[in-house]
Amino acid sequence: MTAPQTPTTAEELRGAGLRVTAARVALLETVRDGDHLDVEAIAAGVRERVGHISLQAVYEALHALTTASLVRRIEPPGSPALFEGRVGDNHHHLVCRSCGVVADVDCAVGHTPCLTAADDRGFSIDEAEVIYWGVCPDCSTPHAV
Numbered sequence: 001m002t003a004p005q006t007p008t009t010a011e012e013l014r015g016a017g018l019r020v021t022a023a024r025v026a027l028l029e030t031v032r033d034g035d036h037l038d039v040e041a042i043a044a045g046v047r048e049r050v051g052h053i054s055l056q057a058v059y060e061a062l063h064a065l066t067t068a069s070l071v072r073r074i075e076p077p078g079s080p081a082l083f084e085g086r087v088g089d090n091h092h093h094l095v096c097r098s099c100g101v102v103a104d105v106d107c108a109v110g111h112t113p114c115l116t117a118a119d120d121r122g123f124s125i126d127e128a129e130v131i132y133w134g135v136c137p138d139c140s141t142p143h144a145v
Contacts, residue, residue, distance in 0.1 A: 009028050012028070012070060013028070013070070016068035016070055017068065018064055022050045023050055023053050023061060024061050024065070026045070026046045026049035026053075027042060027046050027058065027061045027065065028065060029049070030042050030045030030046055030049065031083050031084065033045070034085075035084070035102075036074070036083070036084050036102040037082060037083055037084075038081065039058055039059065039062070039080070039081065042058055042062070043058045066083075069088065071083050071084070071087065072084050072086065072087045074093060076093065076095045076102065079100060079102075082102060084104075086104060089106075090127055091106050092104075092105050092106075092107065092128075092129070092130040092131065092132065093105065093131050094133075094134065094136075095131055095132070095134075096134065097133055097134065098135050098136070098139035099138065101136050103136075105132065
């Protein structure tokens with residue numbers, strides 16, 4: 001018995017109904033290899049993989065990948081949009097007030113309890129966006145000078 005094969009990036013793009021291009025493959029792989037990257041960091045990563053790409057092309061590809069749920073966009077207040085490859089699991093984020101680092105955190109307790117609103121006002125809720133704010137261990141630890 002063989003283990004199921006993980007689809008290639010190109011197969012994932014096709015499966016989402018997107019045209020496969022070298023730039024889209026490089027972009028999706030850059031986001032997945034990174035950690036809550038902004039557009040500039042993604043563009044730099046794509047350029048390392050395939051050469052020149054305009055920022056406009058990066059924005060357009062990110063929009064397509066986000067719409068297809070292959071990439072997730074988060075926007076902590078006071079921060080540029082950030083992108084990550086962890087999708088579909090309704091996880092949340094920790095943000096450091098000092099350095100701005102962002103880290104993933106799983107839903108607090110049970111099976112997506114954050115999706116049970118006190119009053120859903122008739123909405124069919126499928127996602128909650130929770131951001132925990134604080135100070136990361138690096139910023140809270142005094143550093144020797």
